[in-house]
Amino acid sequence: MSKIWIFDLDDTLHDASSKIFPDINKSMTDYVSNKLHISHDDAHALRDQYWRVYGATLKGMIDNHGVDPKEFLLKTHNADELSKFVKQSHALKNTLKKLKGKKIIFTNAPLHYAIAITKSLKIQKYFSTIYSIESTNFNPKPSLHAFRKILRRLGKKPYKCAMVEDDLTNLKTACKIGMRTILVSKLNKKPIFVHKRISKITQLI
Numbered sequence: 001m002s003k004i005w006i007f008d009l010d011d012t013l014h015d016a017s018s019k020i021f022p023d024i025n026k027s028m029t030d031y032v033s034n035k036l037h038i039s040h041d042d043a044h045a046l047r048d049q050y051w052r053v054y055g056a057t058l059k060g061m062i063d064n065h066g067v068d069p070k071e072f073l074l075k076t077h078n079a080d081e082l083s084k085f086v087k088q089s090h091a092l093k094n095t096l097k098k099l100k101g102k103k104i105i106f107t108n109a110p111l112h113y114a115i116a117i118t119k120s121l122k123i124q125k126y127f128s129t130i131y132s133i134e135s136t137n138f139n140p141k142p143s144l145h146a147f148r149k150i151l152r153r154l155g156k157k158p159y160k161c162a163m164v165e166d167d168l169t170n171l172k173t174a175c176k177i178g179m180r181t182i183l184v185s186k187l188n189k190k191p192i193f194v195h196k197r198i199s200k201i202t203q204l205i
């Protein structure tokens, strides 16, 4: 049995794809367009390029345009607006309540957003820590650097940890570093680096 449960946030503990991600996506393109005085189409293309090179718009904006990450994250993650899209779930609360062991969140999202979402879901009390994009010096999952940093901060060996995630590339790194990996997905696909697949969080107990 794993001693530490490491949960991703978006699309693992709640549905972010249907309303939240499109909103953040639009805000990021608006931000890039306004900041660099370029059209929305050009901003979109630039974001695509940064996504391929850096794995995130933010990294590209920091390295190439000296953008302040705090400003970028605040302007692109309007927590008050976004948390209105969150749907509470008794089943989720119940699962987290019953699940034994220390539980933490490890997300590529900013801290203010992660706090707002977990509060809206009424699940914040089940987690001892939230590691956000700020915790890894803006190096997002799936970078090994990000995982190593979190493990160091936790002071735990990887084999004591189970990573619960919807994203396969993140689970690949988690497996590589020695964690147990649990995929949350409705798709019937289970690559070799996934130790267990569940279709919803309630199946953890």
Ligand SMILES: [Mg+2]
Pocket (backbone or CB within 6 Å): 008, 009, 010, 011, 012, 165, 166, 167
């Ligand atoms: Mg996710």
